[in-house]
Amino acid sequence: MNPAEFKRRRRQLMRMMGSGSIAILPTAPLAVRNRDVHHPFRPDSDFYYLSGFPEPEAVLVLIPGRPQGEYVLFCQERDPKKEMWDGAIIGQEGAVAEYGADDSFPITDLDDILPRMLEQCERVFYAMGCNVDLDRRMSEWVNRIRAQSRAGITGPIEFIALDHYLHDMRLYKSRAEVATMRRAAKISAAGHKRLMRECRPGMYEYQLEALFVHHCQHHGARHLAYPSIVGGGNNACVLHYIENKAPLNDGDLVLVDAGCELDCYASDITRTFPVNGRFSEAQRALYQVVLDAQLAAIDAVRPGNHWDDPHQAAVKVITKGLLKLGLIKGTLAKALKTGSYDRFYMHRTGHWLGLDVHDVGDYKVDGHWRELEPGMVLTIEPGLYIPLGSKGVAKKWQGIGIRIEDDVVVTKDGCDVLSCDVPKTIDEIEALMGR
Numbered sequence: 001m002n003p004a005e006f007k008r009r010r011r012q013l014m015r016m017m018g019s020g021s022i023a024i025l026p027t028a029p030l031a032v033r034n035r036d037v038h039h040p041f042r043p044d045s046d047f048y049y050l051s052g053f054p055e056p057e058a059v060l061v062l063i064p065g066r067p068q069g070e071y072v073l074f075c076q077e078r079d080p081k082k083e084m085w086d087g088a089i090i091g092q093e094g095a096v097a098e099y100g101a102d103d104s105f106p107i108t109d110l111d112d113i114l115p116r117m118l119e120q121c122e123r124v125f126y127a128m129g130c131n132v133d134l135d136r137r138m139s140e141w142v143n144r145i146r147a148q149s150r151a152g153i154t155g156p157i158e159f160i161a162l163d164h165y166l167h168d169m170r171l172y173k174s175r176a177e178v179a180t181m182r183r184a185a186k187i188s189a190a191g192h193k194r195l196m197r198e199c200r201p202g203m204y205e206y207q208l209e210a211l212f213v214h215h216c217q218h219h220g221a222r223h224l225a226y227p228s229i230v231g232g233g234n235n236a237c238v239l240h241y242i243e244n245k246a247p248l249n250d251g252d253l254v255l256v257d258a259g260c261e262l263d264c265y266a267s268d269i270t271r272t273f274p275v276n277g278r279f280s281e282a283q284r285a286l287y288q289v290v291l292d293a294q295l296a297a298i299d300a301v302r303p304g305n306h307w308d309d310p311h312q313a314a315v316k317v318i319t320k321g322l323l324k325l326g327l328i329k330g331t332l333a334k335a336l337k338t339g340s341y342d343r344f345y346m347h348r349t350g351h352w353l354g355l356d357v358h359d360v361g362d363y364k365v366d367g368h369w370r371e372l373e374p375g376m377v378l379t380i381e382p383g384l385y386i387p388l389g390s391k392g393v394a395k396k397w398q399g400i401g402i403r404i405e406d407d408v409v410v411t412k413d414g415c416d417v418l419s420c421d422v423p424k425t426i427d428e429i430e431a432l433m434g435r
């Protein structure tokens, strides 16, 4: 992403903050996996959104109108010995030259420098409760400032939830963000196609998972946005199944929910296909219901409609389908009223998508579902799940889990499906699998 994009975001936030304000935002802590081994580092999404800064141990500070510079970045100091082991550190010079900071200090000086900045400001924009260590230090600094009140220092009088402002900004994707998300979705889409082509009965779920990882990394996406779900047969009915260790059986479907992350932006795609390349009659019937529901939901993604409209569209098609197949009973009106579909479709039809796979942004405003507006990106992912042993359900439907998930951006007059490269009709899937 272009440095100008990050600068524009900082400017926009500072305009909302006004003078006399300070925003303080740490990146994510490094997480220990075991003893000397750490989990791969991933910056905090809010921090990254404003800075593009990729290293751990950093705190971003914005002080609109500060004469010595509005954007201050605390980060690790360069250290030749450490760099010999762990690689280059950006350091204070790099923070200014490459990441657009007006001023940069070593992170080890935070306790000395930040309280002095804090005491000059009336309003503090800070996300309380996200970083225990910084929360504790913040309250120490504020108490120390309060103790100086007889010396004429007042310090902050108002604390404002920074995340609330940032999350609303993050909900509206810029052209550059949509372009990055489209690239991420394209890589993932090609990965899903490869899995359809290479899947064979007798392979293990983790082998499909490995193919997907290989594909994404091979195409420049070094990380996935979330752990892949690869569930054959009945395993597809466990919504967050990530064990991925069972063999894939001839005659079963396999559900693959997997997406890469590119420049910290997520893609999130699900496809369900027959392990042997041919849908059975029962699989075909259920699959078509989910696909029709997904297409109806995508059709409801347009400006003016609200957040819940695609879900209601999906629910209606799924309820009709379940009635027709005899999986639920009664009239359509009554079934919709009682929500009897939710035995087989127990999640919602999507979520916001962005730097986080379940991205930030309110779904309701003043108690009403949020209106969809151009630049918002969401997933559309209805499904049907009928586990083995489902009481009162004919055997032929049991052990089938299906979800179809695409990434969709709201446009001026409708929407654009970022993940449209992966086939999803029965004919297209069977043709691609070639068996």
Ligand code: GLY
Residues within 6 Å of the ligand: 226, 257, 268, 351, 357, 381, 405
């Ligand atoms: N992969 C997580 C989800 O689909 O929401």
Ligand code: MN
Residues within 6 Å of the ligand: 268, 351, 379, 381, 405
């Ligand atoms: Mn999703």
Ligand code: MN
Residues within 6 Å of the ligand: 257, 258, 268, 269, 270, 405
């Ligand atoms: Mn998903």
